[in-house]
Amino acid sequence: MESKLYNIEEVYELIEQGDLLGLAGDEKVLSKLPKGNWIAGTIPYFMDIDQALFTQEKIYVNKLSDKDSNFKIKTFDENDIDSLLDDSFENGFSFIIIPAFQNVHSAYALKMPNNTNLYNNPVVGWVSGVELNSLDTPKIYNGLAGKSFEDQAVIAHIELPKNKIGQLDIINIFKQDKKSPQIQFFIDSFEVVNCLIDDVEHNLAEYISKNNIDTKLPLIADYTGASINVSIKEVDTDNGIVSFFAPVFEGKVYKFAAPIDNYVNEFEINVKQLDHKNEFSCNCILNYLYGELEGKKINNVKGPITFGEIAYQLLNQTLVTLNIYET
Secondary structure, three states: OOOEEEOHHHHHHHHHHOOEEEEEEOHHHHOOOOOOOEEEEEOOEEEOOOOEEEOOOOEEEEEEEOOOOOEEEEEEOHHHHHHOOOOOOOOEEEEEEEEOOOHHHHHHHHHHHHOOOOOOOOEEEEEEOOOOOOOOOOOEEEOOOOEEEOOOEEEEEEEOOOOEEEEEEEEOOOOEOOOOOOEEOOOOEEEEOEEEEOOEEEEHHHHHHHOOOOOOOOEEEEEOOEEEEEOEEEEEOOOOEEEEEEEEOOOOOEEEEOOOOOHHHHHHHHHOOOOOOOOEEEEEHHHHHHOOOEOOOOOOOOEEEEOOEEEOEEEOOOEEEEEEEEO
């Protein structure tokens, strides 16, 4: 089965076949689906076979496993993060969808990096969202239960055969700007008032405003060898607060990213090493907006355009893929 956008009648037929599916679509189509082996999140932005587009009529489908494979589906809230992976399979992967801007969203981002089981198997997924001008609330769906949730997330643990293994790839087209100061934070948080900038305490909102920092560019830090972005959500100079789409962490050294001239070219360069048959991929809504990706195509990349990406932990402005290989 090809991963792509399908109309709702086709998704009905796919659900009836019994395979475990990961779905993405607008609430008005997801809410019409029957019970079955599927999980889903709301989003109307996609990178399909030919181009990136906005649609509220179709549903993006990823096949996560065969109907005869072992899997477990459950919903969870902010109190379940520490035990979230306790019942995952010895060999497999976990697929997560989290609704944006809820307590479970922030709890996952802040607590999950300390989960002792985090790196036993690939943990991949995305953050659900809505049309950018909409007042709707992002939702997730547990198709097995036939229910949607605004304040809980959903996870599927999938077992892989002994001769197969899952692998995650994170494509980050951004690099630290060599001219950027070093930035360090006093707490783990989605919001910041003061921080250390080249070892001197500053109000971050004031610093960004005075120095005309382009807030479309994320902060970047090294997380045990991986360059991880934290995107700026809002700079409130009146109250001296900067809010982010993912948390910053105490003890990490951040720098502002260098400018990007052409998003599509940068992605094309970086995705050349990807397996074109990846089981799942997702890209960030900020890349879609800032890179003006609508109507454009990136080779080897299909999937939902999300309000956050999950590759073990919450990410921003990245492309995440999952591949299944024979060992």
